[in-house]
Every structure is written in C-alpha cells, then in structure tokens.
Amino acid sequence: MKTLKIPEATIIRLSVYSRFLYTADKRGIITTSSGDIAEGVGVSPAQVRKDFAYFGEFGTRGVGYNVKDLHRHILKILGLSNIWYVALVGVGNLGLALTSYKGFRERGFHICAIFDSDQGKIGTKIGEVAVQSIDELEKGVRECHAQIGIIAVPAEFAQQVADRLIASGVKAILNFAPVVLNVPPEIELRNVDLAVHLEVLTFNLGMQKA
Amino acid sequence: MKTLKIPEATIIRLSVYSRFLYTADKRGIITTSSGDIAEGVGVSPAQVRKDFAYFGEFGTRGVGYNVKDLHRHILKILGLSNIWYVALVGVGNLGLALTSYKGFRERGFHICAIFDSDQGKIGTKIGEVAVQSIDELEKGVRECHAQIGIIAVPAEFAQQVADRLIASGVKAILNFAPVVLNVPPEIELRNVDLAVHLEVLTFNLGMQKA
DNA sequence: ATTCCAAAGTTAATTATATCACAAACAAGT
DNA sequence: ACTTGTTTGTGATATAATTAACTTTGGAAT
Structure with missing residues (x-):
C-alpha cells in the first residue's frame, strides 16, 4: 500500500x-x-x-x-464513517429535491441549515430544518458546524454565496449553478451541471447517425 | 479534420x-x-x-x-441546433426540479411527456404538460416522438421504466436512479448519482488532513 | 509592400489511466 | 501432506489524455 x-x-x-x-x-x-x-x-x-x-x-x-x-x-x-453537516443555499425545486434525497441521509450527510432569500419561504420547515434568511448565512453555518455547502441558487448569485460559505468555515462546496466559481485552492469544489449530461447524450446520438 | x-x-x-x-x-x-x-x-x-x-x-x-x-x-x-423531445418519468421532487430547470429549455430540450404512478398527480399540469399515468407510457412517448428519456423514479422501478422507454422508441436515457441499468448497446445511457459527488468531496477532505 | 505581432493549429513529449497476464496464497478435497 | 482450483494482488504493457513546444497564418502598422 x-x-x-x-x-x-x-x-x-x-x-x-x-x-x-x-x-x-x-x-x-x-x-x-x-x-x-x-x-x-x-x-x-x-x-x-x-x-x-x-x-x-x-x-x-x-x-x-x-x-x-x-x-x-x-x-x-470515502470519509463516510462519520457524519457530515451540510448547509444548503437555495430552496428552489432543485434545493427541495436535494433535501428529500434519501441517498444523502443514508450515507451520513446531514443537512443542518437551509437558506433562501424568499421571504415567503423563510421560517417554513423542510423536514426537521427551518429555512433561514440568507442574511443569517454566516451565523447559521457556524452554529451547525457545516463543513460542506451546497449551492442551488441562480447563477448570478452563486459566487457571492460561495464566498460567504467559505468565510463561514465551509471546506467543500457542491455547486449546481452553471458558472465557474472562484475559490481558494484549499477549498474542495465540485460542479454539477445537469444540462451537460443531456448534451453528452445528444452528441452521442449525433455520432451514431454520422 | x-x-x-x-x-x-x-x-x-x-x-x-x-x-x-x-x-x-x-x-x-x-x-x-x-x-x-x-x-x-x-x-x-x-x-x-x-x-x-x-x-x-x-x-x-x-x-x-x-x-x-x-x-x-x-x-x-453537440447536436443542439435542433429541438430534442424528452420524456420524464417520475414526478418526485427531483422530477419537478428537472421540469423547471431553465437550462434544459434554453438549450433546446423540450419535455413533451411526463409520467407518474401516483393517482394524485395524474392530470395535474406542470408548465404546459399534463402528467400522464405510467400505464400510458408507451403511447405517450410515441405520440410526442421523444428521443430521450429521463428516469427519476425510485431505484427498484428504474430498470422496468428503462425497458419500456426503449420499447417505445427512446434512443437515449438519463438515469437519476442509483442502479446500474441494463440496456442494449445502441442505447445511449448516462447515469447521474448526486451522492457520488458529495462522496468525492468527503474523500478529498479526508485526504487534506492525512 | 514589408515587417512584426498575436493567436490558431499541430506535432511531439509527458503524464495519467486502464488492461493484461501471471505469480502468490488460501481453502478444500484427496 | 499434497494437489487442485480459484481469486487476489501486482508489475509490465498498452492506451488515452493532457501539456508543452513549435509552426503557420492573418492582420495591422510602418
């Protein structure tokens, strides 16, 4: 070894x-x-x-x-023998889907804080966790010791959310917004772009015919 | 070239x-x-x-x-100069998130048929498209000439949904269920497992410390 | 026109990844 | 104990992808 x-x-x-x-x-x-x-x-x-x-x-x-x-x-x-605390930013449909994704909980990922900018959503509970105002991001992330942040906000806000997550102590970010985020090298970053997958499919379909 | x-x-x-x-x-x-x-x-x-x-x-x-x-x-x-018709199976949170995903429409992907097995959801409209019973999958897929199928159902049903999509003429499948699907080689298949991404993050976090 | 510059296009080198094929080792049966 | 069958673990090989270095070419300025 x-x-x-x-x-x-x-x-x-x-x-x-x-x-x-x-x-x-x-x-x-x-x-x-x-x-x-x-x-x-x-x-x-x-x-x-x-x-x-x-x-x-x-x-x-x-x-x-x-x-x-x-x-x-x-x-x-894989680092899954202990629990990971996760902060989710953005409660659109995708954010909602992520909160209810069984696979996360099953594998030791615990969404401990949820943020959104929509007044109508703040205070509502998703599962066990109440949605907090984005203004309280720093406080909320620190309080629950989230090490991982998930960004599920529109592209134009993604960078500032990333900055604030990092400033609040998050060490890794999973980004669903279709933008290239700028983060310090010590921060682990992964991007998921759902459209990319469809595009690989269509490319391959094109190849078949040719 | x-x-x-x-x-x-x-x-x-x-x-x-x-x-x-x-x-x-x-x-x-x-x-x-x-x-x-x-x-x-x-x-x-x-x-x-x-x-x-x-x-x-x-x-x-x-x-x-x-x-x-x-x-x-x-x-x-990438094959995006024409419209692609997409059939979505499964209207859980993830399915919903996909229907409202701006990126798809923007890039020429048109969800033309939506299926679910939940009676309560059948008939409800999501955007322009009414949810159909999963029993009508073959008919619905054929009618709108969907070339691509998106599977957003629980793992245990994914294979049979895949089989039925393929039987109905679908040429490519984007699978969100965490199972390995068995499909003929001429069918384009891509799997998206959201937990995998988080796990790569946690692995890398573990590496940092070591 | 001629020269110079900038950036594309391309070939070669390097690095990374996957495959292959075989030796080592364990378990079971004789 | 010894042999046989099986499957791991691994060093060598082949393949693939990325990076780097070089060559070409179009445009602008003199």
Missing part, C-alpha cells in the same frame, strides 16, 4: 462499489469477488482490484471479499 | 465552453481567444484549442474566434 495520487475516476468507482456492496449486504450475501462487483457495476474485474489496491488488501486469495468488511473499508476511505 | 474517437472529457468541456460563449455573446463580446475561454472556464488554452481541433478550424490565427460563429459551431457539434 503506497500513498500515491489517487485518480478521481477511482474515487467515483469506489462510491459505486459501495452502493453495490450495500445492496449485496442487505440481501444477505456474505462473500463476493472482483468478478461479481465488476459485473454488478459494469467495469472489468481487474479495474476493481486495481482500485482497491490503492488503499490496501481487503480480500483473501482464492476466496474473494467479505461483503461487510469491504463495505466498511470503502466507507472509511 | 480527422474523424477519430472523441474523448468524453472533450464533449463535457465543449458543453462548458458553449455556456461561456453564450454569456460572452449576451455581453456583446465579438471576438474571443483560447486564452479567454481557458481562463473563463478553468482549463489551459492548449486544451481549448485541442478540443476544437477534433472538429475543424474555427478561428483565425493572430486574431482569435468570432464568438457567435464559434458558439454556433459548438452547438451544432
């Missing part, structure tokens, strides 16, 4: 493997193999083993992997 | 460039350069030129690119 730079593709696959292991475990499966996992998630067995190899040896040769063990290891690697 | 295999990363970047060009054009900018674009979207100028080079020569040396021209070219490449 060497501490090399890990390809991001590997991290993404680990996340997918963990989903596979979660369901395998729920179905009562005790042991699995790189072949099983590979088939289940649509990659090659060698790829699966290589991905694991970045982090150690989790299986026994000739046998395979213990599902529970492996799953626990991967969750640990 | 050779017809090689195009990296998917290139397609994704083209999509991002097009967003940059869209705003540049709106601001009245006539001419731009690989350097401008690179800075605007956070990649290297060489990368920008390389990406364009897969598809032809769009600029003039010593000058740069005409914003409108280049934008038009990229939209053409």
Whole structure:
C-alpha cells in the first residue's frame, strides 16, 4: 500500500462499489469477488482490484471479499464513517429535491441549515430544518458546524454565496449553478451541471447517425 | 479534420465552453481567444484549442474566434441546433426540479411527456404538460416522438421504466436512479448519482488532513 | 509592400489511466 | 501432506489524455 495520487475516476468507482456492496449486504450475501462487483457495476474485474489496491488488501486469495468488511473499508476511505453537516443555499425545486434525497441521509450527510432569500419561504420547515434568511448565512453555518455547502441558487448569485460559505468555515462546496466559481485552492469544489449530461447524450446520438 | 474517437472529457468541456460563449455573446463580446475561454472556464488554452481541433478550424490565427460563429459551431457539434423531445418519468421532487430547470429549455430540450404512478398527480399540469399515468407510457412517448428519456423514479422501478422507454422508441436515457441499468448497446445511457459527488468531496477532505 | 505581432493549429513529449497476464496464497478435497 | 482450483494482488504493457513546444497564418502598422 503506497500513498500515491489517487485518480478521481477511482474515487467515483469506489462510491459505486459501495452502493453495490450495500445492496449485496442487505440481501444477505456474505462473500463476493472482483468478478461479481465488476459485473454488478459494469467495469472489468481487474479495474476493481486495481482500485482497491490503492488503499490496501481487503480480500483473501482464492476466496474473494467479505461483503461487510469491504463495505466498511470503502466507507472509511470515502470519509463516510462519520457524519457530515451540510448547509444548503437555495430552496428552489432543485434545493427541495436535494433535501428529500434519501441517498444523502443514508450515507451520513446531514443537512443542518437551509437558506433562501424568499421571504415567503423563510421560517417554513423542510423536514426537521427551518429555512433561514440568507442574511443569517454566516451565523447559521457556524452554529451547525457545516463543513460542506451546497449551492442551488441562480447563477448570478452563486459566487457571492460561495464566498460567504467559505468565510463561514465551509471546506467543500457542491455547486449546481452553471458558472465557474472562484475559490481558494484549499477549498474542495465540485460542479454539477445537469444540462451537460443531456448534451453528452445528444452528441452521442449525433455520432451514431454520422 | 480527422474523424477519430472523441474523448468524453472533450464533449463535457465543449458543453462548458458553449455556456461561456453564450454569456460572452449576451455581453456583446465579438471576438474571443483560447486564452479567454481557458481562463473563463478553468482549463489551459492548449486544451481549448485541442478540443476544437477534433472538429475543424474555427478561428483565425493572430486574431482569435468570432464568438457567435464559434458558439454556433459548438452547438451544432453537440447536436443542439435542433429541438430534442424528452420524456420524464417520475414526478418526485427531483422530477419537478428537472421540469423547471431553465437550462434544459434554453438549450433546446423540450419535455413533451411526463409520467407518474401516483393517482394524485395524474392530470395535474406542470408548465404546459399534463402528467400522464405510467400505464400510458408507451403511447405517450410515441405520440410526442421523444428521443430521450429521463428516469427519476425510485431505484427498484428504474430498470422496468428503462425497458419500456426503449420499447417505445427512446434512443437515449438519463438515469437519476442509483442502479446500474441494463440496456442494449445502441442505447445511449448516462447515469447521474448526486451522492457520488458529495462522496468525492468527503474523500478529498479526508485526504487534506492525512 | 514589408515587417512584426498575436493567436490558431499541430506535432511531439509527458503524464495519467486502464488492461493484461501471471505469480502468490488460501481453502478444500484427496 | 499434497494437489487442485480459484481469486487476489501486482508489475509490465498498452492506451488515452493532457501539456508543452513549435509552426503557420492573418492582420495591422510602418
């Protein structure tokens, strides 16, 4: 086990493997193999083993992997063995969708503060959490010790929201606004642009015909 | 201009460039350069030129690119110069968020049919489009000639919805359910798993400390 | 016209990622 | 104990993508 730079593709696959292991475990499966996992998630067995190899040896040769063990290891690697507090900014349809997204809660992400600028929304409860005014962003983020911020506001406000989140102690940002955000290098940033995915599809459809 | 295999990363970047060009054009900018674009979207100028080079020569040396021209070219490449009809299955929060996502309409994606299994939702209008019963999926998809299907239903129903979409003539699927779908090779499939993005963030946060 | 400059287009080098193929190791059966 | 079958872990190989360096070309200024 060497501490090399890990390809991001590997991290993404680990996340997918963990989903596979979660369901395998729920179905009562005790042991699995790189072949099983590979088939289940649509990659090659060698790829699966290589991905694991970045982090150690989790299986026994000739046998395979213990599902529970492996799953626990991967969750640990992904940083999911403890709870993460998340601040959500923007309660449009997308923001709402995110609050109710089962996958987040299941995997240890706890939305602990929600902000919006719409007076009509402030004070309303979404699940357990009351929507706060965007004016109280700094205070609210600090109070619940959010380490992660989710930006689900219109593009024109995204940068200032990002700045304020960072100023309030957030260390990582998931941005759904279709803009390039400027953040200090120590801040982890990921962008999700839903339209991009559709565009990759249409590009590929075009290719087929040609 | 050779017809090689195009990296998917290139397609994704083209999509991002097009967003940059869209705003540049709106601001009245006539001419731009690989350097401008690179800075605007956070990649290297060489990368920008390389990406364009897969598809032809769009600029003039010593000058740069005409914003409108280049934008038009990229939209053409991405298959966005005509309208795409999209069928949406599943009107949970995520489904709702997608229907109201400005980016889709703006870029020529037209949600022409919406399906759900919840009796309470059937018949209600979302924007212009009435929600239909999932029982009428085949009929509804055919009637509006949807080429793309978006799956926003719980994981356990995703595969059967995919099968039915494909049987109804859909050629590409954008899947938001966290499962690996089995589709024929000629069907374009992309999966979006929102939790994955958060997990990449938490992994990276973990790395920082270590 | 000629020269100079700036930025595109292109080729080559580097780096990153994925695949392959095999040796090591464990379990079970003889 | 020994053999056999199986699956891991890994070093070597192949492929892909990015970066860097170079060449070309159009436009502007003299």
